[in-house]
Amino acid sequence: MAAEETYPDDLKYHREHDWARVEGDEAVLGITWFAQDSLGELVHYEPPAKGAQIEHEAAYGEVESVKAVSAVISPLSGEVVAVNEKVVGEPETVNEDPYGEGWLIRIRMRDASEADDLLDADAYRSFLAEQ
Amino acid sequence: MQTLLRTPLHDRHVALGARLVPFAGWEMPVQYEGVIAEHRAVRSDCGVFDVSHMGELEVEGPRAKELLQGLLSNDLERIGPGRAQYTLLTNERGGIIDDLIVYALEPTRYLLVVNASNREPAYAWLKEREIRGSEVSDRSSEYGLLAVQGPGALERLGLPPADAFTWSMGEIDGVEVMVNRTGYTGEEGCELMTMAEDAAALWDRVLARGARPCGLGARDTLRLEVCYPLHGNDITPETDAISAGLGFACALDKEFTGVEELRRTKAEGPARKLLPFVMEEQAIPRQGMAIAEGGEVTSGSLSPMLDVGIGLGYVVAEHAARGSALTIDVRGRPRRARVVSKPIYKREEPA
Numbered sequence A: 001m002a003a004e005e006t007y008p009d010d011l012k013y014h015r016e017h018d019w020a021r022v023e024g025d026e027a028v029l030g031i032t033w034f035a036q037d038s039l040g041e042l043v044h045y046e047p048p049a050k051g052a053q054i055e056h057e058a059a060y061g062e063v064e065s066v067k068a069v070s071a072v073i074s075p076l077s078g079e080v081v082a083v084n085e086k087v088v089g090e091p092e093t094v095n096e097d098p099y100g101e102g103w104l105i106r107i108r109m110r111d112a113s114e115a116d117d118l119l120d121a122d123a124y125r126s127f128l129a130e131q
Numbered sequence B: 001m002q003t004l005l006r007t008p009l010h011d012r013h014v015a016l017g018a019r020l021v022p023f024a025g026w027e028m029p030v031q032y033e034g035v036i037a038e039h040r041a042v043r044s045d046c047g048v049f050d051v052s053h054m055g056e057l058e059v060e061g062p063r064a065k066e067l068l069q070g071l072l073s074n075d076l077e078r079i080g081p082g083r084a085q086y087t088l089l090t091n092e093r094g095g096i097i098d099d100l101i102v103y104a105l106e107p108t109r110y111l112l113v114v115n116a117s118n119r120e121p122a123y124a125w126l127k128e129r130e131i132r133g134s135e136v137s138d139r140s141s142e143y144g145l146l147a148v149q150g151p152g153a154l155e156r157l158g159l160p161p162a163d164a165f166t167w168s169m170g171e172i173d174g175v176e177v178m179v180n181r182t183g184y185t186g187e188e189g190c191e192l193m194t195m196a197e198d199a200a201a202l203w204d205r206v207l208a209r210g211a212r213p214c215g216l217g218a219r220d221t222l223r224l225e226v227c228y229p230l231h232g233n234d235i236t237p238e239t240d241a242i243s244a245g246l247g248f249a250c251a252l253d254k255e256f257t258g259v260e261e262l263r264r265t266k267a268e269g270p271a272r273k274l275l276p277f278v279m280e281e282q283a284i285p286r287q288g289m290a291i292a293e294g295g296e297v298t299s300g301s302l303s304p305m306l307d308v309g310i311g312l313g314y315v316v317a318e319h320a321a322r323g324s325a326l327t328i329d330v331r332g333r334p335r336r337a338r339v340v341s342k343p344i345y346k347r348e349e350p351a
Helices: A033-039 A085-089 A112-117 A121-130 B010-015 B035-044 B064-071 B116-128 B153-157 B196-208 B216-225 B259-268
Strands: A012-014 A018-023 A026-031 A042-046 A059-065 A069-073 A078-083 A105-109 B019-023 B026-031 B047-050 B055-060 B084-090 B096-106 B109-114 B135-138 B143-149 B167-172 B175-180 B189-195 B212-214 B272-279 B295-302 B309-316 B325-330 B333-339
Touching: A012 A121, A018 A112, A033 A059, A105 A112, B010 B196, B026 B035, B026 B216, B035 B047, B035 B212, B035 B216, B047 B196, B047 B216, B055 B064, B055 B116, B064 B109, B064 B116, B084 B116, B096 B116, B109 B116, B116 B135, B143 B153, B143 B196, B153 B189, B167 B196, B175 B196, B189 B196, B216 B295, B216 B309, B272 B325, B309 B325, B309 B333
Parallel strands: B047 B212
Antiparallel strands: A012 A018, A018 A026, A026 A105, A042 A059, A059 A069, A078 A105, B019 B026, B047 B143, B055 B109, B055 B135, B084 B096, B096 B109, B143 B189, B167 B175, B175 B189, B272 B309, B272 B333, B295 B309, B325 B333
16 A cells, blocks of 8 residues: 655655655665655665665665666765665565655764755755655 | 647546656556556456557558558468458568558458557558558547456456457447457457547446556556567567567568568578566566677566566577576676566466
8 A cells, every 4th residue: 555645854855855864873764755656666676785885875776666767866875784674575665654664774874964964854845846 | 849649538547647658659647556456457357458549550442452461471361351460560671660450341441550659650651652552541540449458358348259369340338349359468358449539438438347447557567478579679670570589470471571581580590589588586677688698688577477577688599498597687787587488477277
């Protein structure tokens, strides 16, 4: 069952339709409702390796629907400390719960100040409205 | 910027909340609820597709058959009125200008249903070669076309069973239709042709009879599971019928454009062949990906029935045998696949 359109206020957003939940020196990353809706039902998630270094604004993984492939862009740089194996096995989890069970990776941030440049929910909603 | 054409059912698609995308110059529904659910509806019961974007060309006259015999690969002598045939419009190199279905309407009148993307080149090719006593006309805007497909399709429509590749006139709840026993899904079913102004009424009646609306996304995954080639992906003016495994649609004992090339390719054996394959690792093949053993993917997707990546691609003859191991370059990652026999998906018959 697809989720309703939401953009939680406690998350930070990137214009490439990614979100970050900052928790101390770590952050959980995923794709927004808008991203999963644009792609359609996800059928494949190609995650980075645990321990990999990911870079701000660079691709760290791929998500695929039946019709499309999309690189997942990281809003922050850091080291991958966990990959959501549930999404590897059941990619549709992202459609069902993009901000909860459908998270993609957890990282240890290298430069927490990068989070300051991300959009808050209101700014991301305004950005979407302009598209 | 080009304005997109709309089928007579555009309002219906919008009302159903379809996701509309540009396709071959048309604004078409790619999905309503979701590709996978629509795909499974067709495999398990009945789905309906708006395929009114496809072209309808008519060739009429005492020499209509003679004209078509020289331009189409299959043999029209094998069919008479009431029957239809899968055939290819070929160029001098034996390349495929379009793959199409020709319907024998009358001994002197034929209907060609062509791909939307090839309607103009196919029409131009035929029109330029008209001979006295044959007339080619593009009737595409006059008709609406619905594909109703699935094991429950005929029963839901109240139609009797009939042989594949036959047609007859009929009626669905008061709407006059040409019932064509053809399709692009590998399932039972039919394609209903009606006047454009009646298409919306026909759509409503077909939905009322329980068919699920399906978009082009499911149409593509359905055809790929049963290895029907898609023109523009798997077959093109640069690829020939023999390499594409479409020799069954080529009457090499008659004369038609490009037949010498096709005879030669058949005699020598094609250097590469269009083959179905199934991924053996988690990955989805896509059009344009390289095959390391020599070749290229021309269509790829996830199979909604098998839940694995599947595809069609041209592979060098040395690696073309069923069971051959292939390596697909998935954006820099080598992923294992294996050549399988057609179709990739086949329903398990109840014991």
